[in-house]
Amino acid sequence: MFLLFCGAWLLLWFAGCSDEPSATEVNLVRITYVSQESEFLFAGRPVRLGVQSFYQSSSNISCEWHFGDGESSNESYPTHTYTFPGTYRITVIADLGKKFSRDTLITILPPPKVFGAKTSKETGIFLYQDKSHYYRVLYTSEGTGAPRFGLMALTPELDSVYAKLLPFQWEQRQWTVPPMVNTQENLVVLNNQFWRFDLTANLLATQTIQRHDVAPRLTENAGEYDLTSTNYNASLVFIDHLNSQGELTDHQQYDVSKSGYDYAGVTFKGTDQLLLHYKKPGTLNTLSTTLVSKRKLNGEVLFEKEYTLSAVFDIIPLTSGYVYSAEAYFDFNGSPTGPEAWHVSTRVDEKGEVLWQVDNAAMQGRGYGIGYGPPLQVLEIDGFTYIFQENMIGTKVDPDGKVVWSRFFGSTRYDIFNMAIVNNKNNLVLLGSQDGDHSDLMLMEIDQNGNLVSHP
Structure with a gap:
């Protein structure tokens, strides 16, 4: 390679007196181009162009550009936006x-349009609508490695x-913390490090953190963060307090063991309350039960209620009360059924009293497979409760617990639901993926009647 490079220099030296560039000179110069805002070149998005020379500083090259669409420029590094898609011949x-x-x-x-299938393989994980009403989607994109x-x-x-790609890859053992957008509209992501980005994917802070064993969850608390997790024995809840840069400022732990019950999970309510849920295995001809204990961080018990649920996967705090996402082996008359386990959503008030209960699996009635665990998301609009879960199934429930509609928004039984938000028009935007974990990203908008909103 050294000899070839020296040979090229000699050719250029002897060709210096010619008025026309030699073939070697031409081959040592190339046009470069890159999108300023994307991994792809899209119509309507700026493309940055330049000339790269192997024997002269590119910044000193005087250029005349013709972009192939009738436009031109005399800048060395012009930025050009193509109005229409197509193939263009760029000349410099x-x-x-x-x-x-x-x-x-x-x-x-x-x-x-990120509506239905896309040609590139992407899986949507997190959805956010910013103050300018743009949607920001955290996604995974398949590559040669992770x-x-x-x-x-x-x-x-x-x-x-x-x-724009972020500076880390998917690692299954580390990716267990739901991302979030903080009050400064920064995207916060947690794996083996604390990452904070602005909404144009610029890195603002990163910090290696000590993570504990099971089910970590990050919540914002007065401009800082609480990282909650449990140990493998499910007897202790850890709360690590992180500052805005992800640095550890305090560590607390709480004994959550309870005689006769197996600890199953924790949910924060505000900054000083915990909702702990426990499983109590049933015996022959006995219904399985779940205990939910609402406590203050100082240990004061606010309520403890037992429910005929075999497992609570998650507790979703609402403006008033909660929804338990749970598995149950019973019908609504209290009689044991099975062997199937149905996914039920139970709405309770602030004291844990049951207001209504909805059998999600029975309602969808399409014969599609349904998972018994998360993800489940609950949203509220004008007193109505909207429940979204795996396989892109959505349900609207009125204040009295009556099902208004229950619909399947996917295209196959293997579609995955990941997140739903209420946008600025009070419509619902659903994020998911078609046909498995690493398949085509799906994003759709529906109105409050469950009808698809068209985007021509």
């Missing part, structure tokens, strides 16, 4: 002491604006 006339012309073909893609994380921005019409 560069002055390296003598002028020569170089061209290349560039393909501009149409701005894709899938990479990226942050995607979309207009309210679901057109792609940009997609």
